[in-house]
Amino acid sequence: MQVLVYGAGQLAQMMYLDGAPLGINVMAVDVSNNAVVHPVSKAPLDYTLEQAIELADALTVEFEHVPEALLQQAEASGKLHPGIDAILVGADRVREKQLLSSLAIPNCPYQIVDDLTQLDSCVENLGERLIIKASRDGYDGYGQWRLKAATELPALKSQLAELDLKAVPLVVEKMLNFDREVSLIGARSSGGEVVVYPLAENLHHEGQLHVSVAPASASTAALNDQAKDIFTKLVNGMDYVGVLAVELFQCGDELLVNELAPRVHNSGHWSQAGSPTSQFENHLRAVLDLPLGLACNTGGEAAVSAMINIIGCDDHQMALLSVPGVHFHWYGKSVRQKRKMGHINVTASSYADLGSKLQKLSEYLSLAHFPCLTDEANRLASVS
Template structure:
């Protein structure tokens, strides 16, 4: 692959905070970014150009592609048709295959299972009758999730008793879904892996991820021993997934640490919330390594820069305490520039380093 040198323009599909942090990393090594999205968002504050248009607008997409030297995306729900429309005009990294797999939950789980990964028991359900039948096989407790879209606990319903089937089916609005059985685990963690065009990879130490109300609250390293002992196996699976997808960029796989080894939960074909600690906590952040990968530059070191690193998400009103975080020794505040605070909304994060 030909290296895309600094001074070039990187197109980003999506205008959220991940695009913003990608743009900051790109600017640090001399790239410009051009954001394409249906609405203005945090990424626009630091972009060189912005195209506000729908992902279905072919003429706008084509003009955007012509203005960019490479295109990436900051969220996994970009319509495949949008990528297909520009893939012959500009390099798109990661490619379409990653989205084809990640956008459909049962396809994703089967894909990872076929590569040797462990998954929770699951079944696709397209009707209430199918949900009732699946519950008889998988049992309860279980989680019903829509097969596409949904994140941070959205598009999901917990089922503790088969009698709750109709209520859960109504909660997901009768959309095609997947029923997942529960897994007994001690901790949740993730593997953040970067893969270059030549197939070389590097991964970060796995953070221990702690959630509140289905939203990531804390990610910290070093991880407890229960996670550290499963790092090698989980990272090897992430490498196989990236290779099978012919992936270029940063990919995240989430896992449960169980007595039988790591159990795959889900993947994100992009930079990931649980990797935000790497901005100050690693020699090369996940965002810079994504930019390096898609531009054909050498991947950077993923070694930690501190003995302990903790990233805390600032959800809703947490962000109003910005003065407290700024006054805290060893803390690094990141606010995303969102104009409206809402309950459950990620407004920023703070990273704490212990050296």
């Protein structure tokens, strides 16, 4: 079996590594030059893109910002999963909001802005505390601005004045006082089989995910059911095939959708060590219409896992492998500020055990690059 992934980064690499034991060969497309490459070594393979499409049993993506012409070519093959419409929803916040509205799925109150003069009505209708997002090409905190008071509006307009809002409108959202950020990762096969992983709690710093813990602490059965209901409405409504990530804000007992990612997702990396079937394997199973694997935590109901991103640094000590339950993943990139260099997965028998392991792990890391780790370790150590 052959799968062709558009994008040649770490997500394609991890799909390759999880596909190999199943006899699934994964190739990748460098979308900057349309070259077909090995997902791990990045060495060019002896195929044209057209040959690789013909050879593949399924086509998929590792990120949503694939040039649309490539997506159209892939869609024409009849092998692209998820389909082009779902991928474009993930790449365009206007389409995303339209989808959520059409399926009556709760999300942040918002307005679409294609002229700066409309920002005044946003303040009137949504309040003076706003999150402003470019509808396309924004990620990891890029393409986002904040309005904290109406007095800041003139300066914000000046900052946004050079943007072509007719080409790329803004999505302006009410800034919510949410309790926490969580995400649900799940998969759906073309036959309609659905599995979901435990709800994960996510800690962000400067717009980037730093730590995920699954299952999220203090998650009630009602909250998990609400998240699964949102996920099921989305995947069935889009006739979706593959892994989908749903990022959510928890406001009291209500979940509001923040963003969708039509692919394997950073907040699901914990599943590599913490679940019988990783998100990467389940994505491959889904796009090839194979039976989906278990998506529960390994080790029973009390088991818990964490994922810690390594961002913009390479000064960790490999002695961190001495911490029981630690699994290290390195992407082989050159260091750059805010760049995801790798991640660390940690499995534990309880939240307190996880907190203790994170405290031990912090001894081998430069904590300036892991600003959420110590506080999260201490919090988890106190969870009963």
